[in-house]
Amino acid sequence: MNRVLSTARVQLAAWPSTLGMPWLVLGGAFLVNLMVFALLDTSGEDAFTGGLTTFYAVMLVAYIITMTHYFPMILGLSVTRRTFYLATCLMALAQSLCYGAALTMLELVESATGGWGVSLPFFGVEFLQQSNVLLQLLAYAVPILLVSFLGMFFGVIFKRWGVTGMYILAITALVVLGGLAVLVSWRRWWGEVGAWFVDQSSLSLLAGWPALLTLVLAAASLLMLRRATP
Template identity: 45%
Template sequence: MNRVLIVTRVQLVGWQNTVGWPWLLLAMVFAVNYAVFWTIGDTEGNYTTGALVSIYIVVFVTSINWITQLLPFSMALSVIRRTFFLASALLLVVQSVVFGILLFLCQLAEKATGGWGIHLQFFGLNFVDDLHPLLRIAFYTMPFVLLGFLGIFVAVFYKRFGLTGMWLLTTATLLVLAGLAVLLTWQELWPAIGRWLVDQPQVAWFVGWPTLFTALFGGAGYVTLRRVTP
């Protein structure tokens, strides 16, 4: 465990990119949205944007960077692959929880100020604003974890199989999805699937399914990482 913590500290050497850049970009996006909607002036209802997704995209990119840049450096320091993966997973989970709590606090501030004084709904989303606080924190947190492990898997797969492997993986994924869509359409199962999705409890949407896909990507990333060369 001590070795994992040491490697985690190595990964935090460039904390400005890992921690600072996502929030700097989010602040810039928020400033642009605020300026735009402040210029528009008062209208009925709230201004709702989807710009919050920007911070999730940055976390996805930085998780790829951990593999492409830090893995060779760590292996040069005689860090074994298992230790590096566990350190990356620990850092990702802790960072995601902290980011989720911060976004939740921003949503509370947004609600308390009446949408920052202009009815701007940047951090809040209508379908989660009235949930239990822990569920709201989970809603903000789990996409960070899921996209982080997805980024790790993509980067590891690329280092293991190269660009050709990435193209084959992308093509195979699209073919499987297309075939599944054709099958569901042929069997007229879309209405039943829609009802099943609507009947899913909130905990399943915000915690259960993201956790399942996170485990899949995390396991696939770990297995692939075992054969990656610097």
């Protein structure tokens, strides 16, 4: 365990970019939206903004960089692949919980101030809102964890098979998703698919299914990392 914690601390050596960049990008998106809503009278309108998605996008990129840049460096310090993987998982889990808690606090402030005084629904997006603080934390934290492991998954594929592997992954995803779309259209199942999503609670879509997908990505990343070359 000490070895895992030490490896995690090595990954924090460049903490301004590792920890600060997601908040820097999110802060920029928030300021832009705040200025727009301050200039426009949106009171009484069903206004919304997708600025929060920038945070998840940066987390995805951050963990791709972790696997493609930190992996070779840390293995050069005589750290095993298993230790590196566990340390990265620990980092992802800790970041997700801390960032989820921070976003929950910001959502509470936003709600208390009437959308920062300008009716801006930046953190309190309607689909994300839950009935209590704990569920709200999960609604923020689990998707962060999912995109973190998705970044790890993409990064491991790149380290294992290079650009060719990324092209094969993209083509496979296109064929599978396109095939499913054709099948659903042929069988006229779009109504049933839409009904299934409508029947799901927002928490199951934000935390339940993403948590299951995260476990699948975690297992796949570990299997591929065993043969990945620095």
